[in-house]
Amino acid sequence: MSQSLNDDLNRFDHTVDPEMDNSAYTLGPLQAGPPCCHPRPLIRVEHLSVRYGEKPALEEITLDIHRGCITALIGPSGCGKTTFLSVLNRLTDMIPGCRVAGRVRMGSTDLLHPALDVQALRREVGMIFQKPVPFPLSIRRNIELSLLEHRITKRSELDGIVEQVLTDVGLWNEVKDRLNAPAPALSGGQQQRLCIARALALEPGILLMDEPCSALDPIASGVVEDLIQRLRGRYTVIIVTHNLAQARRIANYAGFFWVKERAGTLIEFGQCRQIFESPNQDLTAAYVSGKRG
Amino acid sequence: MPEATAHSIAPLGITRDRLATFVIWSAALLVTGLFLWLISDILLGGITRLSWAFLTEPPFDAGRSGGIGPIIVSTGLILLVAIAASVPPALGTAILLAEFSRRESLFGRSVRLSLDVLAGVPSIVFGLFGNAFFCIYLGLGFSILSGGLTLACMVLPILIRTAEEGLRSAPDDYRLAAAALGLSRSAALMHLLLPTAMPALIAGLMLGIGRAMAETAALIFTSGYVDRMPDSLWDSGRALSVHIYDLTMNVAGGDANARAAALVLVVLLLLVNGAAMTLADRWRNARIVTA
Numbered sequence: 001m002s003q004s005l006n007d008d009l010n011r012f013d014h015t016v017d018p019e020m021d022n023s024a025y026t027l028g029p030l031q032a033g034p035p036c037c038h039p040r041p042l043i044r045v046e047h048l049s050v051r052y053g054e055k056p057a058l059e060e061i062t063l064d065i066h067r068g069c070i071t072a073l074i075g076p077s078g079c080g081k082t083t084f085l086s087v088l089n090r091l092t093d094m095i096p097g098c099r100v101a102g103r104v105r106m107g108s109t110d111l112l113h114p115a116l117d118v119q120a121l122r123r124e125v126g127m128i129f130q131k132p133v134p135f136p137l138s139i140r141r142n143i144e145l146s147l148l149e150h151r152i153t154k155r156s157e158l159d160g161i162v163e164q165v166l167t168d169v170g171l172w173n174e175v176k177d178r179l180n181a182p183a184p185a186l187s188g189g190q191q192q193r194l195c196i197a198r199a200l201a202l203e204p205g206i207l208l209m210d211e212p213c214s215a216l217d218p219i220a221s222g223v224v225e226d227l228i229q230r231l232r233g234r235y236t237v238i239i240v241t242h243n244l245a246q247a248r249r250i251a252n253y254a255g256f257f258w259v260k261e262r263a264g265t266l267i268e269f270g271q272c273r274q275i276f277e278s279p280n281q282d283l284t285a286a287y288v289s290g291k292r293g
Numbered sequence: 294m295p296e297a298t299a300h301s302i303a304p305l306g307i308t309r310d311r312l313a314t315f316v317i318w319s320a321a322l323l324v325t326g327l328f329l330w331l332i333s334d335i336l337l338g339g340i341t342r343l344s345w346a347f348l349t350e351p352p353f354d355a356g357r358s359g360g361i362g363p364i365i366v367s368t369g370l371i372l373l374v375a376i377a378a379s380v381p382p383a384l385g386t387a388i389l390l391a392e393f394s395r396r397e398s399l400f401g402r403s404v405r406l407s408l409d410v411l412a413g414v415p416s417i418v419f420g421l422f423g424n425a426f427f428c429i430y431l432g433l434g435f436s437i438l439s440g441g442l443t444l445a446c447m448v449l450p451i452l453i454r455t456a457e458e459g460l461r462s463a464p465d466d467y468r469l470a471a472a473a474l475g476l477s478r479s480a481a482l483m484h485l486l487l488p489t490a491m492p493a494l495i496a497g498l499m500l501g502i503g504r505a506m507a508e509t510a511a512l513i514f515t516s517g518y519v520d521r522m523p524d525s526l527w528d529s530g531r532a533l534s535v536h537i538y539d540l541t542m543n544v545a546g547g548d549a550n551a552r553a554a555a556l557v558l559v560v561l562l563l564l565v566n567g568a569a570m571t572l573a574d575r576w577r578n579a580r581i582v583t584a
Binding site: 089091094096119120121122123126127129131133135136137145146148149150195198199202 | 395466467468470472473475477480484485
């Protein structure tokens, strides 16, 4: 049973568009992503509800995440955006008393299936946290740790991956002479980029980002934002942000969450421009214009 | 007090602060002074007797003359048995408690309660238990093995509780981030959580070794009194603390050698401490760099 699930997962390894030049060593200059006017759903979420014990956290969420696009989730604190992200990589499994109902599928894979290989899922779906969490290890070992678990042990191969992902996040030139220095000694912005590099090393198709810039100063935040822009196309990014301007700048799609009857729910989902410029719901209009929230 | 008059705001607070400073300093000085007194007393009383011969020769005339060679060997063997028998189950239990059970679960609470009760049991009770169980029931007799296993039971609660607290002090962010990277729980434990908890684990081990080395009551009934060189772990062997106790309480004219033996015990403790700290540092540097 779980073997077939794994096969399903593996089919999603190749999220790089074939027409894109992926021989480029870095992700290249800042670029607009592929036009998302032909949306191809990668993850389909239907009637998703999450409860912590008796307390409902999310109620009846239905939306599609499109391949290669940046999807921003906006809304006030406590409306379940982070919970939504942790359903997608099954970090909800680690929360005692957390119950998830509904359907979340990636292709034909049921992501909520109890027998799903969650380790394989989490390699496919990387996650960046709000506060950078560099492990108290060297910069190099922070990246290698998960690769070793992945049975990659050849020195040359490891070195190649370390250099590539650090280049991808624009950190290589800053740290190439001190790869053995402790990662927690890096600045906040560098730490967050290291965490992104660490996630990229596993070659995920999807990146979940939980307010990746909110713990950073404006300049570091700008650097990370540019980086996220460059991930578009190669990776499917779902980003939770409280920074509406940021969501507007980088996202192709936006979902607006709100708390209704003490449970988070999705008010509106659509193309980012539509959500910000011509929202269908009054609540969305009030929130994006700053009148509420 | 010029400050008190210059700042008319809360002069009482300043006086109180000074009083507190005085009390704290004198308490610290008192403790340090007591420690220095104790060390110098042992040092002055014991250093004249100390020699290579004293460390290697067997005791003569019930310990009034001769050395403590076999006693050091027995002490080391008892300690090795105790560490070998207690560390693996302690680590396992601590990992189970800290990583695989919830703090407030019934299982965790009952295990913790029994450990706390065990930690408070007087060592003489452990001695009687060890005698009844290891010496008689398991038929190990008065032996280094019996003594070491009894000490292992005695230090188990300390080891488990310190190791558990050490593991719990590793931030949950590490566990989440490791899980999000697809690391298995055992990999996160091996490469991240245990190294992070290493200082606490070592501190617990030091506490345990300290208690085991200084133990007398639990050993009298289990590893016995015999002061010749042990042939094997099934032989009876006299620990340093038992030797010191015997020389001071039972042997007239054994005081000088008792002090020398006490000095050796203190130095050994410091050495073990230092070695463990160095080892822990090296282990940590091999796997982990802390900022």
